[in-house]
Amino acid sequence: MELRGLNLFLFLFINRVFLSLQSKEQVLLDMRASGSELGWLTSPYENGWEIVQTVVNGTLFYTYSVCSIETTEQDNWLRTTFIQRRPGTSRVSVELSFVVRDCNTFGGASVACKETFNLFISEADADVGTNFRKGQFRKVATIAPDEVTQGRVLKVNTETKTVGPLSKKGFYLGFQDVGACVALLSVRVYYKTCPSTVQSLAVFPETVADALREVEGACIENAVSQATPRIYCTAEGKWVVPMVQCQCLAGYEATGDSCQACKPGYFKPSVSNDLCQVCPDNTKPSASGASECLCEEGFFRAPSDPPTSACSAPPSAPRDLTSMTLPGEGKLQLFWSPPLVTGGRSDLMYSVVCKLCDEASCIPCGEKIRFEPGPTNLQDPTVVVSDLDSHLNYTFTVEAQSGVSQFSAERPTATITTALDYTDPPKVTEIHLADRSPTSLSLSWTPTRRPPAHINHRYELMYRRKDDSTEGDVTTYKVLILDKSFVQIDGLLPATTYTFRVHALGPEGNPGSYSADHEFITSPLAAPQFGNKPTMVMVAVFGVAVILLVVVAGLLLRKRRLNARRRGGPEDPYFSSDQHKPLKMYIDPHTYEDPNIAIHKFVTEIDPSVIGKQKVIGVGEFGEVFRGVMKIPGRGEVPVAIKTLKPGYSEKQRQDFLSEATIMGQFSHPNIIHLEGVITKFKHAMIVTEYMENGALDTHLKGRDGEIPPYQLVGMLRGIAAGMKYLSDMNYVHRDLAARNVLVNGNLECKVSDFGLSRVLEDDAEGTYTTRGGKIPIRWTAPEAIAYRKFTSASDVWSFGIVMWEVMAFGERPYWDMSNHEVMKAINENFRLPAPMDCPSTIYQLMLQCWLHERLKRPRFLDIVNFLDKLLKSPESLKTIADFDPRVSIRLPSTSGGDGTMFRSVAEWLESIKMSQYKESFARAGITTMEQVLALRHEDIRNIGVRLPGHMKRIAYSILGLKDETSSLSVFAV
Known part of the structure; x- marks a missing residue:
């Protein structure tokens, strides 16, 4: 009777369900789609699984049901036909739809009733027919319903199990009933493929x-x-x-999913994904598929010019070449104007050539002539020429050059012939001693340039004894006027130093500049010989002087050390005053033999009477978390967060619960969560911390895309980095830094929290800590910490880079829905998270530095804080946005709803990009089909009622991705 009642339920259900389910999977078995006898085996043949036939809309459907609950130890089997496995498929998915009756509905007959059944599999290389042996099957899973059926309204359950690995050519599925009242409505076996x-x-x-x-x-x-x-x-x-x-290839550009040849008049010079360009100026029209546009006649490209540059012509000759004599020694300056024709180039340069010409020929001026700044590669239309002779005529030729001048046979130049206007006398730089005696000095000198043949130079020589000066520091010189550049001066004193200076006089007596002072000494008179006594006296005097210097130096050094000790100077830098004391180091509470000692050493005990619970705000590992108040003298009631220890705890759970407070109690920093204290002398232990109004950082950021500007986000990151720098300075590693473990207060100040996984850095060579096992947050953990379970501050820096990505992506899950295995494999193959939408380029570059595979190359938290400070002081540095691919950062859906067809509704599309709050806005605007969505422009989105910038960008980029997509599945690329 119960079985007939169950079959009636099945008939009602089949008439209500929609059977035409579409899927992209490759189906190996579909019980519901079969239009004939299924041919499945049952054991035992009677009183076990029973096939039920039902006709709906003229179509025959088969289901299997069993309801043997009267006796215990039921063992009813149902085996499918042989299912062929496709080569290369090692796993398949088994999707079951079934109904289970509530055992309580059978009254007294429910003593042996169960509400579960078992799924088995047996592999084989060939169909064994009706040869059915239970021992060949292995269990896959126990199938339990999420909902059981009590009345006439059926509660249909759907369960999908992955079966594998498979190695043989095919397999059977077996269903074992051990005493349930169950109906198997559908069995579908399939595997998925990534489409071409x-x-x-x-x-x-x-x-x-x-x-x-x-x-x-x-x-x-x-x-x-x-x-x-x-x-x-x-x-x-x-x-x-x-x-x-x-x-x-060169000459082709990407158009959709193909490479098309460049149109005539266009070109592309290299292998790239750039678009074809219009041929530049002064080039011949190109043919289809051109990689270069050739220059027209008379135009050229320089060897350094890229193929994308325009062709240009050589420049014409410089204009208006003139000269001017400069003050000084043989200097001349040339000036000219740029050429009328520059050829359209910006690399115009000039070169100057100097020659000495007569009626018969010209010869180069030689290396004596100097050009400033040089004779070639002149960028300005002027040059200074020096060391010229005043009695010669010079011919200067100036040529304008560019990068294409080498291709032209003509070299237009400008030429001028000029000579120095002799006005200033030459300069004397050196005076030489030719000979000396006790009473005379013979001197000579050479002027810097040779005078013209018709001019005779005169020189004025001045000299004095070096120590000869009158009162009032007025020095008296003797002056000689000479026609030659040498002289012998007599009447001098023996062994005496004399100072000399000389300058040339011009044709009209005008003086040139003086030479530098030169000192010469006359010879001493021959001295009588008195043996070695003077030498011995000198040595003795020198020795006494050395001894006195050593004694004085020793006394001064001793006095300096005594003074330093009295005032706490450089000799005693750490203990002279409190300000020189080093930062205290963290002490691991697990090193205490008695954990209670560590708790009382680092944590304040709070009287339970000053704490009041108000509301549950979360559930922690050990119990519930409350928002409450704490009465503090002088401050009144202060909001706090209260972590509680759930009833029935063990002593080890209590110690683990309080160990986090022992860790937090050692920290004092504005960006580390502040511990108020603990309650241990009460039935239920509690940890009391400051209350952070906005909760976890990742939760706070979600849905606020566009509401918080990048500058404020960087400020929040700076606070997190400052807190981590403080922990790093204390030789402490966090191990679980993530946005979920950063709390935000009402002023958007971020504070690092959750020290459950944290450990101190051991004092070894590398400063690492090796765990003894336990869970590792794969998406936030550095690769060396995953591979070797060794943690350093550098691994915390990697985690901070992930936190930066979470913040700039407004709480997006790192690596999206990739599995942990896929994340580890991708990271080891140098995949890194792409830049989030609207992320400043400087911030994304800092992320990439934090994710360097070699940990010693990652920045320190000190470097990160300093870098973020510089960005905050220069907000304009945040305006450059990193490259962004919406199909990566938003995980855009495909244009299909998962079955290869267009999204069935606008509401379905909006829900897929987490913008379902705008369903009614789109409906009011008359946007009801995906074709209308694809036609929307930026201003249309605003007119619909989307006002938040972040939401506008998400919808706009989603539409962009839908337009660009060419396959029926969404992908994300790097």
Whole structure:
């Protein structure tokens, strides 16, 4: 009777459900789609599983049910037909739809009733027919319903199990009933594939989705890559992390998923994904597929010019070349104007050539002539020429040059012939001693340039005894006027130093500049010989002087040390005053033999009477977390957060619970969560901390995209970095730094919290801490910490980079829905999270520095704080936005709803991009189809009623992704 009642329920259910389910999966078995006898075996043949036939709308459907609850130890089996496994498929998904009756509805007959059944599998290389043996099956899972059916309203359950690994050619599924009242409505066996697709101009074949699999592809026609294109196929049938990008050949540009030849008049010079460009100026029209546009006649490109530059002509000759004599020794300055024709180039340079010419020939001026700044590569139309002779005529030739001058046979130049106007006398720089005696000195000198033949130079020589000066510091010189450049001066004193200076006189007596002073000494008179006594006296005097210097130096050094000790100077830097004391180091509470000693040493005990609970705000590892108040003298009632220890705890749980407070009690920093104290002398232990109104950072940021400007986000990151620098300075590693473990108060100040995974850094060579096991937050943990379970401040820096990404992505989950295995594999293959939308380029570059694989190359928290301070002092540095791919950072959906067709509704699309709050706004605006969505422009989105900038960008970028998408599945690329 109960079985007939269950079959009636099945009939009612089948008439209500929608059977036409569409899917992209490759189906191996579909019980519901079968239109004939299923042929499944039952054991025992009677009183076990029973097939039920039902006709709905003229179509025959089969279901299996069993309801043997009268006796115990039921063992009823149902076996499918042989299911062929596709080669390359090692795992399949089994989707079950079933109904289970509540055992309580059977009254007294429910003593042997169960509410579960078992799923088994048996592999085989061939169909064994009706040869059914239970021992060949292995158990996959116990199938339990989420809801049981009590009345006439059926509670249909759907359960999907992954079965594998599979190795043989096929398999059977077995269903064991051990005493339940169950109806098996549908069994569907399928596997997923990543469909054939074109990504980054590479073709990838359809691939069986079996865990994370690397797939090789090939570049499309007219595209190449340096390495074989590769991409990963996930177990969910999605393409992720393409590793190599193909690029169109020279002369071709990317158009959709193909490389098309450049149109006539356009060109592309290299292998790249750039678009074809219009041929530049002064070039011939190009043919289709051109990689270069050739220059017209008379125009050229320099060897350093890229093919994208315009062709240019050589410059004409410089104009208006003139000269001017400069004051000084043989200096002349040349001036000229730029040429009328520059050829359209900006690399115009000039060169100057000097020659001495007569009626017969010209010869180079030689190396004596100097040019300032030089004779070639002159950027300004002027040059200074020096060391010229005043009696010669010089011919100067100036040529304008550019990068294409070498290709022209004509070299237009400007020429001028000129000579110095002799006005100033030459300069004398050196005076030489030719001979000396006790009473005379013979001197000579040479002027810096040779005078013209018709001019005779005269010189004025001045000299004096070096120590000869009158009262009032007025020095008396003797002056000689000479016609020659040498002289012998007599009547001098023996062994005496004399100072000399000389200058030339011009034709009209005008003086030139004086030479520098030169000192010469006359010879001493011959001295009588008195043996070695003077030498002995000198040595003795020198020795006494050395001894006195050593004694004085010793006394001064001793006095200096005594003074330093009295005032606490450099000899005693750490103990002279409190301000020189080093930062205290963290002490691991686990090193205490008695944990209670550590608790009382570092934590304040609070009287339970001053604490009042108000509301549960969360659940921690050990119990509930309350918002409450604490009465503090002088401050009144202060809001606090109260962590409680749930009833029935063990002593070890109590010690673990209080150890976090022992850690927090050692910290005092504005960006570390402040511990008020603990309650241990009460039935239920409590930890009391400051209350952070806005809760966890990741939760606070979600949904606020566009509300918080980048400058304020950087300020929040600076606070987190400052807190981590404080911990690092104390030789302490956090191990679980993530946005969920950072709390935010009402002023948007961020404070590091949750020290449950934290440990002190051991005092060893590398400053590392090796864990003894336990969970590791893979998405936030550095690769060396995952691989070797060794943690340093450098691994905390990696985690801080992930926190930066979370903040700039407004609480987005790092690595999206990739599995932990996929995350680890991608990181080891140098994949890094892409820049979030609207992320400043400087911030993203800092993230990449935090994610360097070699930990010693990552910045320290001190460096990070200083860098963020500089950005906050220069807000304009945050205006440059990092490159952004919306298909990466937003995880845009495909244009299909998962079954290869267009999204069935606008509401479904909005829900997929987490913008479902605008469903009514789109409906009021008349946007009811996806075709209308694709036609929306930026101003249309605003008119619909989307006002927040972040929401506008998310919707706009989603539409952009829908337009660009060419496959039926969404992908994300790097």
